[in-house]
Each structure stands twice: as structure tokens, then as C-alpha cells.
Amino acid sequence: MPELIVLTEQLLAPVPGGTGRYTRELAAALAASTPTGWTVAGVTATHKDLSPAVIPGVAGPRALPLSRRGLTALWERGVNLWPGGDAVHAPTPLAPPGPRRGRSLIVTVHDLVPFTHPETLTRRGAAWHQSAIRRAAARAHAIVVPTTCVAEDLHRYAPGPATVAVIGHGVPDALLAPVEPAQLHATAVGLGLPSAYVLAVGTVEPRKGLDVLIEAMAKPFAPDLPLVVVGPKGWGQVDLAALADRHGLAQGRLHVLGQLTDADLGVVLRRASVLAAPSRAEGFGLPVLEAMAVGVPVVHSDVPALVEVAGGAGVSVPPDNARALAGALRAVVDDPASTAIRVAAGRSRAQAFSWAHAAAELWRLHTRFFDMASVR
Template sequence: MPELVVLTEQLLAPVPGGTGRYTRELVVAMAESAPPTWTVAGVTATHRDLSAADVSGVAGPRALPLPRRALTALWERGVHLWPGGDAVHAPTPLAPPAPRRGRCMVVTVHDTVPFTHPETLTRRGAAWHQAMIKRAAQRANAIVVPTVAVAEELAEHAPGPATVAVIPHGVPAAFRTEVQQAQVHATSVGLELPDAYVLAVGTVEPRKGLDVLIEAMAKPYAPDLPLVVVGPRGWGEVDLTALAEKHGLADGRLRVLGRISDTDLAVVLRCAAVLAVPSRAEGFGLPVLEALAVGTPVVHSDVPALVEVAGDAGVVVPRDDARTLAATLSAVLDDGPGTRRRVEQGRLRAGAFTWHQAATELWRLHTRFFDMASAR
């Protein structure tokens, strides 16, 4: 039986972030929707503890005989260490230099931030991503991107012969099912959630624009509500407490929850008055889709990918404009009929994004290119 190997290394990263959530959701959906003759396995670098990469229904995780840093360096330098399998899916640009003869490889490129906003990454991180994405565009069988916006930017910054397929993310199950009131109460008490609040979700790093959001929330015409921030600390030393002090956000109005489970996040999103997404750059914006799915209004920046995902269900503000963001958050909370209309539009829109559909489209890619490679 042919085997699809999914590189699940991102599940073991210190900060898995949105790409870690993508990896887990995708590999589960691909295992559930695998063609009858195929199996699915997860492969990682060597770690002392692989449990975070253990995914139900997926074989492995199998560890390659190198730690993450060495594996990254090896592949970066073009050494052809194949991770096994007849087809390989790389959910991030961490991938072998090229597919083996008779095999195929598909790579997901989540965004073009390393090209368009390199200042929001470390210098080393931006350079590495640029090089790996350019190589994938030249040597992989196909590149998967989550939005048309990313596909267009990729064509500009990393053109190549690889097929580019737009396959959006899906809404995780935790955000599709109704939550019992007892669970809402338990989570609210356990996390000490305010009765009403403005919410931001994402890794705490420069490109998420949380500095702009905190400045906005300190404006006198911003919603008189606490700001709750969910997400792990990333790079860049973004100190939310210091930013609150700098902009004069009153004591007690900032609540930082850090990383939480999807089960808890589903409750936190449902209980929020509004989700604010002031990002400077994104490739998709999964929190936007999750908020739409649970019926929470969304105010987001004019990043093209966010506009594409939210459609008419979100309210758009210019990037880096704290004044407009503050005024728009208040307007959304004050506009009962308009907000309810957008919430209903959002639920319908989110319903079209499923991980099953994403996995089905990916299988079409893999089986197509595997058949072509096998015939050579």
C-alpha cells in the first residue's frame, strides 16, 4: 500500500502557532479521508519526547535520525534525506530539497510575509523562509496556499514551475459544535473571564499588530471593555504590559491568557463581544474564520488574505491605524442590527470551510502527482 508521509515536526516546535494547528487538523483529516489503498504516517526530527506529535489515526510519529536543527540545516543545504513514504506533504516550508525519483512532494506555504514584511521576522528566519519557499516553487510537485492573495504574492516573489493550488483551511470541530452552558461557566470561571471583552487571538509577535490594538483600546472613544489576549509568546519581545502602560490603558483592562486549548478557545471566542484582528500581514487568519463560525463579530485589518477569508462578514480597518480601529470597535458594538446581519453572514460563510474538503483536495494533488511519478 502506498504511504503518505506528513512532516509533523511543527507539532513539536516550542511555539507551534497557527502552522501547528494547521498541521494537526490537516493530518487528522487526511487520515480520515485517505483513499482505500493509502496509509498516512507522521514523521519528525529526533526529540526526547514525541508525544506532542502523536495523532490519533495516524501511524507514528517516526523520528528521522537527526535533531531538528541538524535536519533543518541538512535540507537547507540540499542534502537529499528522504523522510520515507511514497508521497510527502510538508505543512510548512521545512521540506526535503526535492522529491525522490518515483515519489512526489507537496509543500504548504502559509504566507509571503518573509518577502513582503521581512522586518516582522528575525533576519535569519526571513532569509531561511525565502530560500526554502523559492526552492519549493522550483522543485516540489505542487505548492498549497490558503488564499488567492497568497497565490498572487507567491507568483510575484517566488515564481516557479510547481503547480500552485489554493486550498483554504477548515473550521476545527470545537468551533462547529454547540457548547453546553456548564462548560461555558466552568471555562469562564477557570480563566477568570470578564463578563464582556474585546478579544485578540494569535502568537504575540510584531506582525500581529497587538501594539496598535492596545493603543486603540486606550483611546477615550474605544469600547469601555477589558482586552483579552490569547496566544503564546513568539519572537520580538512584544511586552503587552509595557505597551498598556505606555499608551495609558487603565489597570485591569488587559488580561493575557497565553496558550489555551481549542476547547477553551471555543468558549472564549463565543463569550467575546468582538474579535479584533489588527495584523500587519497574514496568509489566512484562522481566528477570523473561527469567530465567524461561533457567531462573534470581527473587526480586522485590510490585509488582503483577511478580507478574502471574512468576505462581507467582517468590518475592515486600515493597518496601523489605532484611531480608526478604536472607533470601529465601538461602532460594531453599538450597531445591533448591522452586527447581527454580519454575524449571520459569517456563520454561513464559515460553514463552507471544512478540513474534510481541504484534505480531499490535497489527496487529489498527491494521487495525481504520485501516479505521474510512478509512470516515469
Template sequence: MPELVVLTEQLLAPVPGGTGRYTRELAAALAAGAPVGWTVTGVTARHPDPRPAVVSGVAGPRSLPLSRRALTLAWEHGVPLWPGGDVVHAPTPLAPAAARRGRGLVVTVHDTVPFTHPETLTKRGAAWHQTMIKRAVARADAIVVPTAAVAAELTRYAPGPARVHVVGHGVPAVLRTPPDPAVVADVVAKYRLPEAYVLAVGTVEPRKGLDVLIAAMATSVGPDLPLVVAGPPGWGAVDLRGLADQHGLPQSSLHTLGRVSDAELAVVLHRATVLAAPSRAEGFGLPVLEAMAAGVPVVHSDAPALVEVAGGTGLVTRRDDPVGLARALRSVAESPDRVALMVSRGRARADIFTWERAAESLWRLHLQVHATVRGG
């Protein structure tokens, strides 16, 4: 019985982030849509507790004999450790150096940030990603990217023989559907959510542009609303409270929630007045898509991937322009007619993106790779 192995190690990372959501949702969708006769198994490094990497419908997780650090170093230096399976899908650049004979390797490259904005990563992180992405493009059987914008940038910064396939993300059902009133009441009380607010969602790190958003919210031309930030702290020691003091935004106007569950995010998202996505660089921008699906208007930066995903349904502002961002947020917050049109168009656009559709595209790719490597 042929086996598709999905490397689910990202689910055990200290901060899984957007790639963690991608890994979980995609693995579950691949398992649900598996062709007759195929199994889908998750594989991770060795961990004391692998339960966070359990995915509905996916066998395992099966553990490799190395710790996360050792596995990262082993694959970085080309140690030929194969995780099993007839085809392996690596949802991040953490992947074997090359496939075994008669086996297939597919790698997802989420963005080209390590090449275009290396200053927004640690030096080690930028160098590691550059190395692993270049090798994947050179040796994998196929590369998957989330947007045409990333595909174009990849050919510039990491050209190679592997064919690049654009496969978008999806939105979990829990975020599309209005949450139960009882859950809403619990979440509102837990986080003391204001009645109306500007929302930002994502790991708190330099490339997300949250410093620009706080500066925008502190200007006199910004919306008269508090700012809610949902997401765990990442690298870079971005101090949101310190930034608020620096720009003159009252502490009472800043609500930091930290990491939230999907059920909690559904409440936070559906109650938002507008979602702000001022990122300096993105490969896709899941919060933008999720807001559109939830019926929340979006103001986003002119990062190419965000422009592509929103498809003209959001309001675009220049990166690193707090005054422009402030004016855009205010125009949305104070224009009900504009909001109604943005919501209608945003929902229609979001309907195009589903995890089921992504899984269908990837199964076609995996089956093609399997047939090719077996000489079929």
C-alpha cells in the same frame, strides 16, 4: 500499500502557532479521508518525547535520525534525506530539497511575510523562509497556499515552475459548537473572564498588530470594554503590559491568557463581543474564520488574505490605524442590528471552509502527483 507522509514536526515546535493547528487538523482529515489502500504516517525529527506529534488516525510519528536543528540545517543545505513515503506533504517550508525519483513532494506555503514584511521576523527566520520557499517553488511537484492572495504574491516574490494550488483551512468542531455550561463555568473562573470583551487570538509577535490594538483600546473613541488576548508569546518580545502603560490603557482592562487549549478557546471565543484581527500581514487568518464560525463579529485589517477569508462579512480597517480600529470596534459593540447581520453572514461564509473539504482537495492533488511521478 502506498503511503502519504505528513511532516508533523511543527507540532513539536516551541510555539506551534497557526501552522501547528494546520498540521494537526489537516493530517487528521487526510487520514480520515484516505483512499482505499493508502496509509498516512506522521514523520518528525528526533525528539526525547514525540507524543505531542501524535495525531488521531495518523500512524507514527516516525522519527528521522536527526534532531530538529540538524534536520533544519540538513534540508536547508540540500542533504538528500528522504523521510519515506510515496508522496510527502510538508505543511510548512521545512521540507526535503527535492523528491526522490518516483516519489512526490507537496509543500504548503502559508504566506509571503518573509518577502513582504521581513522586519516582522528574525533576520535568520526571514532569510531561511525565503530560501526554503524559493527552493520549494523551484523543485517541489506542487505548492499549496491557503488563499488566492498568497498565490498572487508568490508569483511575484518567488516565481517558479511548481504549480500553485489554493486550498483553504477549516474550523475544528469544538470551536463551531457552543461549549458545555460546566466547561464555560470552569474556564470563566480559571481565567477570570469579564462578561463582555474585545478578543484577539494568536501568537503574540510583531506582525499581529497587537500594539495597534492596545493603542486603539486606549483611545477615547474605542469601545468601553476590556481586551482579552489569547495566545502564547512568540519572538520579538512584544510586551503587552508595557504597551498598555505606554498608551494609557489601565492594566485592569487587559487580560492576557497565554496558551489555551481548544476547549478553553471555544469558551473564550463564544463569549467574546467582537474579535479584533489587526494583523499587518497574514496568509489566511484562522482566528477570523473561527470567530465567524462561532457567531462572533469580526473587525479585521485590510491585509489581503483577511479580506479574502472574511469575504465581506467583517468590518475592515486600515493597517496601523489605531483610531480607525477603535471606531470600528465601537461601532460593532454598540450596534446590535449590525452584529446580527455580521453573525449571520459570517456563519454562512465559514460553512464553506472545512478540513474535510481541504483534505478532499489535497487527496486529489496527492493522487495526481503520485500518478505523474510514477509515469501513470
């Protein structure tokens, strides 16, 4: 009985971020749609507590006899410690340096930011990702990317013989599930949510452009609304409170909620007046898709991936342009008729993406390349 191994190590990272969300949702969807005869298991490095990597329907997690640092160093040096199984899916570039004989390897590359915007990562992080992506393109059977613009960047910066497949993300069921009015109210009170607000969702780090958003919200012509920020702190020491002070955002207008459960995020999304996604670079942009799916208008920077995902349903502005961002947010809030049209378009656009579809496409790849590898 062939086994698909999903490397779920990202779920144990200090800040799992969007790639952690991808790992969990994709692994669960793969397990829910397993072809006859296959099984799915999760594998991680050694940690004291593996519980964050437990996924319903996925066996394990099983821990390899190495720390995360040791496993990373081993694979970085080309030592092909195979994590087990007949086919391996790496949801991030942390992957074996190549497949074993008779086995198959597929790696997801979320973006080419380490090549296009290395200044938005640590120097070590950019160098490691560049090397890992080049290795995967050269030795994996296939590379999965979330958007066509990432596929184009991959061909430009890390060309290789691996097959490249564009497979988008989805929206978690927990965000799509209806929420009773009483629960909406109770959660809003518990989180201290304002009655209306501009929302930003994502890891708090330089690439997300939250500094530009705070500057925009402090403009006199910005919407007279509070700003709510959801997401864990990442690298780069982005101090949102200090930025608010620097740009003159009135005290009490900034609400930083940190990381939330999907259930709470669903409430925060639904109550938002508009989602702002001012990123300097992205490979997909899950918050944009999730906001559109629940009927929230979106203002996003015109980086290629966000433009592709929004599909014209959002309002786009140049990155690093606080004035344009403030004006676009104000226009969305002040023009409900036009905004309603965009909301309807966003809901329709979001229906083109699902984790079930992503899993089905990935199973086609995995079974195809495993069949090819096993007959060699």
C-alpha cells in the same frame, strides 16, 4: 500499499503557532479520508518527547536520525534525505529539497511575509523562509497556498514550475461542538473571563499588531470593555503589560490568557463581544474564520488575506491605524442591528471552509502527482 508522509515537525516547535494548528488538523483530516490502499504516517526530527506530534489516526510519529537543526541544515544544503513514504506533504516550507525518483512532494506555503514584510521576522528567519519557498517552487510537484492573494504573491516573489493550488483552512470540531451553559460558566470562571470583552487570538509577536490594538483600546472613544488576549508568546519581546502602561490602558482592562486548549478557546470565543484581528500581514487568518464560525463579529485590518477570508462579513480598517480600529470596534459594539447582519453573514461565509474539504482537495493532488511520478 502507498504511504503518505506528513512532516509533523511543527508540532514540536517551541511555539507551534497557526502552522502547528494547520499541521495537526490537516493531518487528522487526511487520515480520516484516506483513499483505499493508502496509509498516512507522521515524521519528525529526533526529540526527547514526540508526544506533541501524536495525531489520532496518523501512524507514528517516526523520528528521523537528526535533530531539527541538523535536518534543517541538511535540506537547506540540498541533501535529499527522504523522510520515507511514497508521497510527502510538508505543511510548512521545512521540506526535502525535492522529490526522489518515483516519489511525489507537495509543500504548503502559508504566506509570503518573508518577502513582503521581512521586518516582522528575525533576519535569519526571513532569509531561511525565502530560500525554502524558492526551492519548493522550483522543485516540488505542487505548492498549496491558503488564499488567492498568497498565490499571487508566490508568482510575484518566488515563481517556479510547481503547480499552485489554493486550498483554504477549516474550523476544528472542538470549536464547533455545542457547549452546555454550565460548562460555559465553569470555564469562564476558571479563566477569570469578564462578562463582555474585545478578544484577540494569535501568537504574541510584532506581525499581529497587538501594539496597535492596545493603543486603540486606550482611546477615549474605544468600547468601554476589557481586552482579552489568547496565544503563546512568540519572538520580538512584545510586552503587552508594558504597552498597556505606555498607552494608558486602565489597570485591570488587559487580560492575557496565554495558549489555551481548543475546548477553552471555544468558550472564550463564544463569550467575546467582538474579535479584533489587527495584523500587519497574514496568509489566511484562522482566528477570523473561527470567530465567524461561532457567531462572533470581527474587526480586521484590510490586509488582502483577511479581506479574502472574511468575504465582506467583517469590518475592515487600515493596519497600524489605532484611531480607525477603536472607532470600528466601538461601532460593532454600539450597533447590534448591523452587527447581527454581519454575524449571520460570517456564519454563512465560514461554512465554505472545512478541514474535510481541504483534505479531499489535497488527496486529489497527492494521488495525481504520485501516479505521475510512479510511471516515470
